[in-house]
Amino acid sequence: TQLLEQSPQFLSIQEGENLTVYCNSSSVFSSLQWYRQEPGEGPVLLVTVVTGGEVKKLKRLTFQFGDARKDSSLHITAAQPGDTGLYLCAGPSNFGNEKLTFGTGTRLTIIP
Amino acid sequence: NAGVTQTPKFQVLKTGQSMTLQCAQDMNHNSMYWYRQDPGMGLRLIYYSASEGTTDKGEVPNGYNVSRLNKREFSLRLESAAPSQTSVYFCASSEPGTWEKLFFGSGTQLSVL
Numbered sequence: 001t002q003l004l005e006q007s008p009q010f011l012s013i014q015e016g017e018n019l020t021v022y023c024n025s026s027s028v029f030s031s032l033q034w035y036r037q038e039p040g041e042g043p044v045l046l047v048t049v050v051t052g053g054e055v056k057k058l059k060r061l062t063f064q065f066g067d068a069r070k071d072s073s074l075h076i077t078a079a080q081p082g083d084t085g086l087y088l089c090a091g092p093s094n095f096g097n098e099k100l101t102f103g104t105g106t107r108l109t110i111i112p
Numbered sequence: 113n114a115g116v117t118q119t120p121k122f123q124v125l126k127t128g129q130s131m132t133l134q135c136a137q138d139m140n141h142n143s144m145y146w147y148r149q150d151p152g153m154g155l156r157l158i159y160y161s162a163s164e165g166t167t168d169k170g171e172v173p174n175g176y177n178v179s180r181l182n183k184r185e186f187s188l189r190l191e192s193a194a195p196s197q198t199s200v201y202f203c204a205s206s207e208p209g210t211w212e213k214l215f216f217g218s219g220t221q222l223s224v225l
Contacts (some may be wrong), residue, residue, distance in 0.1 A: 004154070009152070011114075031212060031214050033213075035214075040218065040219070041216075041218050041219070042116070042202050042216025042219055043155070043202075043214070043216050044153045044216070045212075045213050048212055048213070051197070052117055086153065088154065090212070091172075092212070093157065093170075094185070095143055097146075099157055099160055099170065099211075100157070100211075100212060100214065101171075102147075102154040102155040102156075103154050104139065104152055104153060105154055
């Protein structure tokens with residue numbers, strides 16, 4: 001079973017600070033996705049990274065795919081309360097094509 | 113545009129009771145999925161349907177059955193609920209060729225006592 005481990009599990013920081021969360025695996029992934037989930041809602045896709053070493057930016061969020069395609073990071077600059085949520089990484093599952101396996105998640109709280 | 117709609121939002125069952133979770137999408141997507149979400153374990157795939165009339169097991173299918181009623185609807189049935197099935201259940205759908213972009217419903221919080 002392909003495992004995606006995310007760290008830290010919980011993170012609470014002050015508004016305006018920077019932070020990085022991580023998604024790691026011992027397996028190589030053809031792509032990785034990052035989703036954000038707000039309380040009482042389902043996850044929403046933020047970005048997909050495909051190429052080893054790829055960096056994608058979404059406003060204050062920077063996503064990087066590791067060179068070996070086994071890990072990814074999400075960096076948030078000047079965090080805002082609206083960034084609060086559960087961040088999930090996901091990748092193609094070994095249960096067959098067109099299925100995703102999800103990481104354990106990082107629960108982020110931004111304190112105003 | 114409603115997207116993916118799940119009912120009910122909350123449900124409490126006694127051990128051994130049965131129930132069906134309903135899911136419908138209005139985006140004309142071919143693929144639909146059922147996931148469960150438990151603390152510290154992320155989202156785990158229960159069942160998957162690539163198209164109307166087809167279903168496939170995911171990572172944790174035991175204790176569940178599914179029906180792809182038509183292109184819009186994909187239901188999840190618990191025949192004899194167990195406390196281990198206490199979880200938040202999410203239905204999702206995706207377009208052909210963009211299977212990694214899942215559109216999720218808002219979830220069903222199920223407690224089995």
